[in-house]
Amino acid sequence: MSAAPFKNTLEPQALNDEHNGLSLNEHNQAEHFTISRFIQYLAEAVLVVSPDGIIQCANAKAALLLNCVDQPLIGESWPAFLQGRCQQQYLGLVKIVAKRVLSLQAGPTEMVVICANGERKDIELSVSFLPESPASLVLILRDLSRQKAELTQLRRQAATDALTGLANRRSFDEQLLQNWQQCTAAKRPLSVIIIDIDFFKQFNDTYGHIQGDACLRKVARAILQAMPLDAELAARYGGEEFALILPNYNEIKALNVARALQQAIRLLQFTDTGLPASVGITVSQGIASEINGQFRTSTALLCAADTALYRAKADGRDCINASC
Numbered sequence: 001m002s003a004a005p006f007k008n009t010l011e012p013q014a015l016n017d018e019h020n021g022l023s024l025n026e027h028n029q030a031e032h033f034t035i036s037r038f039i040q041y042l043a044e045a046v047l048v049v050s051p052d053g054i055i056q057c058a059n060a061k062a063a064l065l066l067n068c069v070d071q072p073l074i075g076e077s078w079p080a081f082l083q084g085r086c087q088q089q090y091l092g093l094v095k096i097v098a099k100r101v102l103s104l105q106a107g108p109t110e111m112v113v114i115c116a117n118g119e120r121k122d123i124e125l126s127v128s129f130l131p132e133s134p135a136s137l138v139l140i141l142r143d144l145s146r147q148k149a150e151l152t153q154l155r156r157q158a159a160t161d162a163l164t165g166l167a168n169r170r171s172f173d174e175q176l177l178q179n180w181q182q183c184t185a186a187k188r189p190l191s192v193i194i195i196d197i198d199f200f201k202q203f204n205d206t207y208g209h210i211q212g213d214a215c216l217r218k219v220a221r222a223i224l225q226a227m228p229l230d231a232e233l234a235a236r237y238g239g240e241e242f243a244l245i246l247p248n249y250n251e252i253k254a255l256n257v258a259r260a261l262q263q264a265i266r267l268l269q270f271t272d273t274g275l276p277a278s279v280g281i282t283v284s285q286g287i288a289s290e291i292n293g294q295f296r297t298s299t300a301l302l303c304a305a306d307t308a309l310y311r312a313k314a315d316g317r318d319c320i321n322a323s324c
């Protein structure tokens with residue numbers, strides 16, 4: 001869409017059309033033409049729609065946002081671009097401006113548009129009322145796709161342990177609380193396993209921290225591969241500590257998972273990172289299971305798993321201990 005030279009809307013000539021013998025219809029057409037040209041120069045995507053939602057003018061940025069560069073937008077129904085629930089939201093905004101509250105403006109409100117090519121985009125929509133005759137609505141659309149993508153990435157980073165890619169302790173704690181509430185409300189069991197690498201300081205001291213980091217990544221991968229599909233979450237809980245949330249798992253089922261993990265870790269090889277084939281590691285594990293209301297909170301359940309882990313360490317390591 002190419003923009004014609006800007007026409008100054010404040011030009012006295014344009015404001016005084018009626019005095020120049022133009023009919024009301026001609027005046028409206030001239031005004032419409034001026035708005036249509038004017039919005040081409042705005043930095044935001046702008047649509048001008050009739051009160052019943054028919055697009056009267058659109059700038060090139062709006063056409064680009066809605067992926068309608070090769071299709072005319074004029075005459076199309078604007079609400080048809082909105083995702084179902086957003087159509088009602090839009091009507092709500094129109095009611096607000098029609099009642100002339102909030103200085104003839106409503107929004108910005110987050111909405112979702114379905115573009116001409118079917119792409120779904122998050123936008124922020126502001127609606128302003130042009131009380132001219134005939135009345136129109138000016139819609140300013142801001143594409144939020146980039147911000148949303150960045151927010152999603154930031155949220156993912158905030159929930160993830162950078163070294164291993166597993167969930168971090170914060171998301172573990174949040175998830176455990178959620179599973180605790182669900183399982184206790186439904187009177188279903190919930191188990192937690194804490195997994196701690198044995199003598200990891202010695203591993204670091206012998207092979208260096210880079211090898212130590214590679215070892216942590218290997219253990220994380222092994223946990224992910226060995227854990228059951230219906231486990232809720234595997235997390236890096238601390239330095240060389242990992243944790244698993246097992247909703248609907250009683251102590252016996254959790255013990256089977258811990259045994260599978262123990263086996264998977266014992267089989268880990270480090271030759272790919274340049275260490276001798278004789279190098280291997282073991283883990284100690286503590287299990288706690290909430291079954292019949294023996295724990296009052298998710299924190300108490302976690303403390304019990306931690307206590308069980310200490311017992312497993314005291315039992316000589318490469319051990320599994322279940323809290324009673």
Ligand SMILES: Nc1nc2c(ncn2[C@@H]2O[C@H](COP(=O)(O)OP(=O)(O)OP(=O)(O)O)[C@@H](O)[C@H]2O)c(=O)[nH]1
Binds near residue numbers: 213
């Ligand atoms: N390479 C590496 N080491 C870490 C990281 N986080 C913690 N550690 C190391 O983990 C080791 C933990 O040592 P300890 O708490 O003494 O435990 P341990 O040597 O495994 O002994 P036990 O748990 O009693 O079997 C320390 O040497 C930490 O420096 C990490 O991100 N990378």
